[in-house]
């Protein structure tokens with residue numbers, strides 16, 4: 001099958017399997033939810049994709065990408081994330097506005113256009129959400145992936161990635177100034193359960209655990225409120 005002839009629907013499935021499966025298997029139900037279609041249409045499509053060599057599919061275990069399917073998913077992700085970066089850096093889009101545009105454009109541009117774009121952007125390794133941009137050769141740049149909701153009081157996180165495509169959620173995080181590159185400190189974990197208190201640029205904000213779970217990054221040094229300094233006081 002010529003690459004340019006690959007249908008939009010097939011490409012969207014391959015990307016969804018990549019994203020949902022995290023490099024492994026993606027269940028039919030998770031794919032149905034992600035693509036907003038019924039489980040039976042997912043099953044039908046997965047059987048087709050298997051016949052064409054893009055995935056291996058077992059009825060009750062879901063689908064995994066073949067080597068060929070993985071390469072195609074990464075090729076589309078590379079396009080998608082380069083386009084998002086371009087829209088923000090050159091066309092003045094807000095970072096929560098770009099996903100839908102990129103979804104449409106990624107199927108329309110050629111490999112040549114993609115590589116010209118990469119050149120012009122200076123070969124970025126990550127897009128504005130902090131998602132890694134697959135390389136031309138199909139490699140994936142490493143990205144720190146510790147979740148904010150897994151951290152203890154006093155922990156410091158340098159945000160690397162917002163692991164969501166939800167425009168409302170991205171806009172919310174942007175308003176709180178929780179963005180890639182930002183350093184946030186967990187000031188309190190509980191109570192009440194279900195929220196995380198964090199400090200962002202000297203301002204205290206509260207986020208739900210659900211929101212905190214998409215904020216990923218690298219753990220920095222512990223904050224000044226750690227237990228270490230108190231030890232000597234009551235000693236002996």
Ligand SMILES: [Zn+2]
Pocket residue numbers: 080084098099100102165
């Ligand atoms: Zn996107």
